[in-house]
Amino acid sequence: MEAVEIHAEPLDALAELLEPERAELFLSTASFARGLLSGRIVWNINSTASGGGVAEMLQTLLAYARGAEVDTRWLVLEGDPQFFEITKALHNALHGSLVGRTGFDSVDQAHYERVMQANLAQLRGMVRPGDVVLLHDPQTAGLAAGLKQLGAHVVWRCHIGRDESTEITDLGWAFLRQHVLAADAFVFSRVSYIPDWVPRERAVVIQPSIDPFSTKNAEIVGADVRRILLEVGLVHNGDVRETFEFQRRTGEHGVLRRHADLVSNAPPPITAPLVVQVSRWDRLKDMPGVLTGFAAHVAPHTRDAHLVLAGPDVSGVSDDPEGAQVYAECRELWRRLPDDVRGRCHLASLPMDDVDENAFIVNALQRHAAIVVQKSLVEGFGLTLTEAMWKGRPVVASAVGGLQDQLTDGDEGLLLGDPADLESFGKLVTRLLEEPELRAAMGQRGQERVRRTFLGDRHLIEWVHLLRALAA
Ligand code: UDP
Numbered sequence: 214m215e216a217v218e219i220h221a222e223p224l225d226a227l228a229e230l231l232e233p234e235r236a237e238l239f240l241s242t243a244s245f246a247r248g249l250l251s252g253r254i255v256w257n258i259n260s261t262a263s264g265g266g267v268a269e270m271l272q273t274l275l276a277y278a279r280g281a282e283v284d285t286r287w288l289v290l291e292g293d294p295q296f297f298e299i300t301k302a303l304h305n306a307l308h309g310s311l312v313g314r315t316g317f318d319s320v321d322q323a324h325y326e327r328v329m330q331a332n333l334a335q336l337r338g339m340v341r342p343g344d345v346v347l348l349h350d351p352q353t354a355g356l357a358a359g360l361k362q363l364g365a366h367v368v369w370r371c372h373i374g375r376d377e378s379t380e381i382t383d384l385g386w387a388f389l390r391q392h393v394l395a396a397d398a399f400v401f402s403r404v405s406y407i408p409d410w411v412p413r414e415r416a417v418v419i420q421p422s423i424d425p426f427s428t429k430n431a432e433i434v435g436a437d438v439r440r441i442l443l444e445v446g447l448v449h450n451g452d453v454r455e456t457f458e459f460q461r462r463t464g465e466h467g468v469l470r471r472h473a474d475l476v477s478n479a480p481p482p483i484t485a486p487l488v489v490q491v492s493r494w495d496r497l498k499d500m501p502g503v504l505t506g507f508a509a510h511v512a513p514h515t516r517d518a519h520l521v522l523a524g525p526d527v528s529g530v531s532d533d534p535e536g537a538q539v540y541a542e543c544r545e546l547w548r549r550l551p552d553d554v555r556g557r558c559h560l561a562s563l564p565m566d567d568v569d570e571n572a573f574i575v576n577a578l579q580r581h582a583a584i585v586v587q588k589s590l591v592e593g594f595g596l597t598l599t600e601a602m603w604k605g606r607p608v609v610a611s612a613v614g615g616l617q618d619q620l621t622d623g624d625e626g627l628l629l630g631d632p633a634d635l636e637s638f639g640k641l642v643t644r645l646l647e648e649p650e651l652r653a654a655m656g657q658r659g660q661e662r663v664r665r666t667f668l669g670d671r672h673l674i675e676w677v678h679l680l681r682a683l684a685a
Contacts, residue, residue, distance in 0.1 A: 420618065594619070
């Protein structure tokens, strides 16, 4: 297992952003947590230190936990490609989708268990009785029973789910259930994601959050946004060169590099209104559908809008074996577009060798977007949407899963009833592109909504409530 470094983030800046009463509750809960967890370690175990929403959230939440002087640690489990193929299939199955498989067999079970045992062997020297272990997602579910035997309190946090069960979701749960039932508590993002077999009194709903001060979300002034995107090569405007520094999570400074091969073709002009989706190259995010929908139903009705599909450089994400395939499919679709439309569609492959730089680029791109879309086919909870709303961007999102809890149709953006309906998708995007005032009003309401509901204070307080119940 690999330990991920966590820096301590003082709570003051976040507290200052809140109304006094809310700030007071945040700080007093932090102080309560310090006492409650004193002498214990709170372990978090997941499958990657970068790439995707779980890693994104752990980076910021654990920094606040450390800032509250709770001894929290972050471990990334070890697995081989076969293990990550199985767990990616489980991830898809819980979302109701199986690609290239009919189910899971005893060979999968045996391999999964072997990897769990190998990881447990390492945990035996670290986790002590009374510690708290928060396991994240299917990759870590099978550690629950072994950790209970070590005397730890175990919580399984499942970040994915589907509103209604299907034969395929049942297959996924049938695989995982036996592994994870030993956990003391289960955390989901929506009530409808809680499977029937989870004892209701052990299940809790906690929605994700974003951190307004992270490299991903910290304020960047408008003129800098454009200069950053020019410098990094995501938009073009002649050949202006500048040097940009950004603040890392640790507080140190990083220097933005120029990436000549960031986009599939010439980058969009700096003046073009951008429609942006930022996602992992996961089939269920439907990057190909966004590309086809934009090409067929947005480009012909708008003069100057461009599409940017941005995702991680696929060689940099170890726990997502599907990424390279989906990216290749997008490349192929893009290559076959008519010349004039192809020039307005861009696939951006963002470097993953420096996660802070990656976050800084995403930050600037989301801020520069005219509209941020999240046209997922299913979605547990889309952090990308909340990140965009915090930046005052209007959004277009599929009315699926957690996305429906993140915005109200017509208030902060528009919801697409059927994510497979590309014509309706095109109409919603085109409508917003044509109405700058509506975009501005929605963007403003989006930011207010995130401030009200999706910041870390609410999230951390809910975790403390759960840990208090467990300790009792
Ligand atoms: N992300 C990123 N760089 C990328 C693609 C995605 O930093 O190239 C981030 C994105 O900003 C968000 C997270 O990865 O913070 C994705 O979280 P989300 O909940 O939207 O989806 P998940 O990947 O967890 O399914």
